[in-house]
Amino acid sequence: MIEVTRLSRRHGDVVAVDDLTFDVKPGAVTGFLGPNGAGKTTTMRLILGLDAPHAGSARILGARLADLPEPMRAVGALLDAAAVHPRRSARDHLRCLAVSNRLGRRRIDEVLDLVGLTAVAHRHAGGFSLGMKQRLGLAAALLGDPGVLILDEPVNGLDPEGIVWIRTLLRDLAAEGRTVLVSSHLMAETAVTADRLIVVARGRLIADTTVEALARPDGVLVRTPEARRFARALVAHGASGVEPDGDELVVRGLAPRRVGELAAAEGVVLYELTPRRASLEEAFMELTR
Amino acid sequence: MIAAIRSEWAKTLTTRSSWYTLAAVIALGALFALLFGYAGAAEHARMTAAEQAAYRPSPDFRPLIFVQIAVGYFGLRAFTVEHLTRTMALTLTTVPRRGRVLAAKAIVCAGLTLAAGTVTGLVVVFVNRAVLTSRQVPVNTLSEPGMLRVLAGPGLLLTLLGLIGLAVGCLVRSTSGALVVTIVMGVFVPAMASLYPEWLAWLILSYWPITAGLRLLSLDADPDLPGPAAGLAVTCAWAVILLAAAYAVFRRRDA
Numbered sequence: 001m002i003e004v005t006r007l008s009r010r011h012g013d014v015v016a017v018d019d020l021t022f023d024v025k026p027g028a029v030t031g032f033l034g035p036n037g038a039g040k041t042t043t044m045r046l047i048l049g050l051d052a053p054h055a056g057s058a059r060i061l062g063a064r065l066a067d068l069p070e071p072m073r074a075v076g077a078l079l080d081a082a083a084v085h086p087r088r089s090a091r092d093h094l095r096c097l098a099v100s101n102r103l104g105r106r107r108i109d110e111v112l113d114l115v116g117l118t119a120v121a122h123r124h125a126g127g128f129s130l131g132m133k134q135r136l137g138l139a140a141a142l143l144g145d146p147g148v149l150i151l152d153e154p155v156n157g158l159d160p161e162g163i164v165w166i167r168t169l170l171r172d173l174a175a176e177g178r179t180v181l182v183s184s185h186l187m188a189e190t191a192v193t194a195d196r197l198i199v200v201a202r203g204r205l206i207a208d209t210t211v212e213a214l215a216r217p218d219g220v221l222v223r224t225p226e227a228r229r230f231a232r233a234l235v236a237h238g239a240s241g242v243e244p245d246g247d248e249l250v251v252r253g254l255a256p257r258r259v260g261e262l263a264a265a266e267g268v269v270l271y272e273l274t275p276r277r278a279s280l281e282e283a284f285m286e287l288t289r
Numbered sequence: 290m291i292a293a294i295r296s297e298w299a300k301t302l303t304t305r306s307s308w309y310t311l312a313a314v315i316a317l318g319a320l321f322a323l324l325f326g327y328a329g330a331a332e333h334a335r336m337t338a339a340e341q342a343a344y345r346p347s348p349d350f351r352p353l354i355f356v357q358i359a360v361g362y363f364g365l366r367a368f369t370v371e372h373l374t375r376t377m378a379l380t381l382t383t384v385p386r387r388g389r390v391l392a393a394k395a396i397v398c399a400g401l402t403l404a405a406g407t408v409t410g411l412v413v414v415f416v417n418r419a420v421l422t423s424r425q426v427p428v429n430t431l432s433e434p435g436m437l438r439v440l441a442g443p444g445l446l447l448t449l450l451g452l453i454g455l456a457v458g459c460l461v462r463s464t465s466g467a468l469v470v471t472i473v474m475g476v477f478v479p480a481m482a483s484l485y486p487e488w489l490a491w492l493i494l495s496y497w498p499i500t501a502g503l504r505l506l507s508l509d510a511d512p513d514l515p516g517p518a519a520g521l522a523v524t525c526a527w528a529v530i531l532l533a534a535a536y537a538v539f540r541r542r543d544a
Contacts (some may be wrong), residue, residue: 048382050544066385070292077382083375084302092303100296102381140379 001026001179002047002148007056009042009203011067018040018203019056024181026147030175031194031211032183035288039203040183041079044152047076055243059176060148072101072144078151078272081137086126090117090136093125098143111139117166138166148179167193187284193216195232201288219252220259223272247271269278293384293393297367301397304439311405312358314447318409321352321418326420327542331530346421346428347440350506352413354476357450357499360402361471361541363457364451367394372462381544391459391536395452402451410443420472435508438517445521446502449528450475453498475499498527 002024003224009017014186017039020257024030034040045051047058047116049065060068060075068074085091094108112118112223115135125136134157141149155163170193174180183192189213190197199207207214218240225228240253251259256275301307331351336344371377386388418428429436454471461467479500482490494500495515504520515523 045378045543049379049385050378050381050541052541065382068385071385072383075382077379079378079382080375083379085300085370085374085376088303089299096296096299096303097297097379097383100292100380102292238491254485 001061001152002181003004003059003062004043004047004140005057005059006094006251007043007058008054009039009046010054011042017046017053017205020203020205021056022198022202022205024179024198025196026179027174027177028195029170029180030196030198031183031190032198033187033284034183034185034189034198034200034206035188037187038185038200040185040200041152043200043202044077044079044150044181044183047150048079050073050079050088061246069099070144071085072097072103072146073145074146075148075150076141076144076146077149078134078137078154079156080152081133082124083132084128084133084136087124087252089122090125090128091121092138094140094143100142107143107145108192108287111142115139115170118146125133128197130160130161134158134166136239138169146178148174149181151180151182153183155184156184163189180217197256199284199287207288211280215280218276218278220254220256221272221274221276222251222259222263222270223247223271224249224263224268226268230263232264233262233266233268234259251275265268290389290393293386293389294396295392296306296380298385299392301367301401302377304370306335306366310359310363311323311401312508313406314356314363314368314402315409315412317359318356320411321355322349323414323420324394325349325351326417329417329425330421330424330426333421334424337376344427346426347508347518348414348415348429348506350413350443350503352417353409353443353446353503354479354532356406356409356413357447357475358468358472360406360447360451361454361457361475362468363405364398364454364456365461365467365471366464367398367455368458369464373464376488377544387540388536389443391532391539395455398455399448403448406447406451407441407444411440413443413477414440427510433508439506439508441515442505442521446505447525449497449502449524452528453531456535459535460531472504489526498524499513501527 004022006022007020007135020043042051046053065071065075091108112121115138117135117139123139128136134154138154148270154166158166170180170182182194194211197209197214199209203219225247227247227249231242231249233243234251234254238253242249242251254275260273371380380390414534421428457470458467461470479493479497498542501515503525504515505517
């Protein structure tokens with residue numbers, strides 16, 4: 001559980017986070033979305049106590065991070081995957097972190113195995129690709145088996161296989177009842193992984209919603225050789241905005257099933273009948289404009 | 290707290306540059322003890338017979354002027370490397386109590402510089418003696434009063450100078466910037482003492498971290514300058530004040 005209450009932070013004259021209030025609930029992946037420079041990273045740093053807010057507060061499990069005795073056991077964070085000492089091995093990197101919260105060697109082996117870095121654990125982290133560094137950063141976040149995960153753009157630099165892997169991992173972690181906050185500037189990517197969405201722009205909360213609510217139904221696409229005739233029939237039965245474009249029609253105001261029934265009743269041949277959903281990217285751009 | 294110390298200990302020991310720096314501390318001590326030994330012997334040889342008769346040996350700790358830069362560098366790296374590699378955010382999400390991070394870094398730095406500094410002190414004294422003795426220059430006997438202080442003192446002094454370096458590293462954050470501050474403080478300011486007005490030169494000799502600290506290693510009792518204990522106390526005070534300033538800044542700063 002993460003509670004952000006009226007959080008504000010300026011960088012000089014620039015307002016990075018502006019009176020932001022939201023909760024991140026356990027048992028779900030929450031996507032933290034916004035264009036570049038929207039204040040996502042600053043918000044995460046404020047939640048983690050790395051930067052100090054000018055107003056408001058952020059609580060993790062009801063406490064400030066600094067008040068948790070062994071914070072790795074409560075919160076795992078991945079802010080900057082490139083932040084590793086280039087001449088320290090992956091295993092040593094994790095060991096330096098693990099001992100600070102009295103976590104044992106066995107747990108290091110477990111997380112290395114979980115992120116698939118066991119074979120390269122002895123190598124210097126400086127030689128890792130961005131994707132491998134993301135995996136190492138995720139291993140560090142998971143070391144304490146925390147109930148809360150805060151991940152800043154963890155998909156960056158991962159190959160397609162890695163992207164599928166991290167999606168599954170995040171969904172599994174949330175299914176175990178953990179609180180998972182994942183930032184991204186890519187709507188489509190986040191929509192696949194996240195259940196809930198918190199959208200910010202220019203430091204302000206724009207939407208606190210679900211993927212379903214954003215991707216609301218948006219008409220029915222029909223292809224038929226008799227587009228003009230069918231359009232007239234559809235309008236007569238209450239459809240709106242039906243403008244034939246070649247053999248294509250976008251029907252609004254009628255359910256897909258009703259469109260199919262009307263096609264049968266009118267004896268119209270259909271090549272295609274597809275319920276459409278609003279483009280998430282468009283919804284996102286609309287929201288953050 | 291123990292866990293935080295173990296973490297800092299692991300960070301220090303898992304990077305090779307830490308070992309290189311500690312090795313450089315000892316190597317610089319040996320090298321400059323050798324050079325100053327030959328220079329001292331040549332100086333002695335040029336003296337007139339009367340001067341040689343009046344000559345009273347004293348341990349030569351000028352090599353520490355150079356050693357202290359390596360020690361300061363070792364101290365400042367504890368912070369600057371974390372800022373350079375941007376791992377400070379990771380450190381502070383795993384150990385969010387900043388005072389604890391600073392204390393753990395200081396304890397690890399002090400432990401390692403005490404060990405390396407003590408070895409260096411012994412190397413400096415004995416290399417210097419070996420060179421001088423081989424050139425028939427008289428040296429202090431080991432049973433002379435104060436000799437134990439002279440042998441054990443460098444480790445203590447270098448530990449304090451390492452902590453001063455660590456505090457500077459915390460305040461300045463960049464390696465090169467902190468190194469410049471360390472060199473200016475440790476070498477330039479005292480080296481220019483002869484150019485200063487007398488009162489300022491006296492202040493520097495009595496109250497500047499390195500010069501005051503070197504009083505701990507002196508066998509002469511100059512009534513105008515602080516005694517060994519007072520000199521050590523001055524260097525201690527510098528370390529405490531700079532560490533307190535580092536804490537005050539580090540506690541509030543965006544990581």
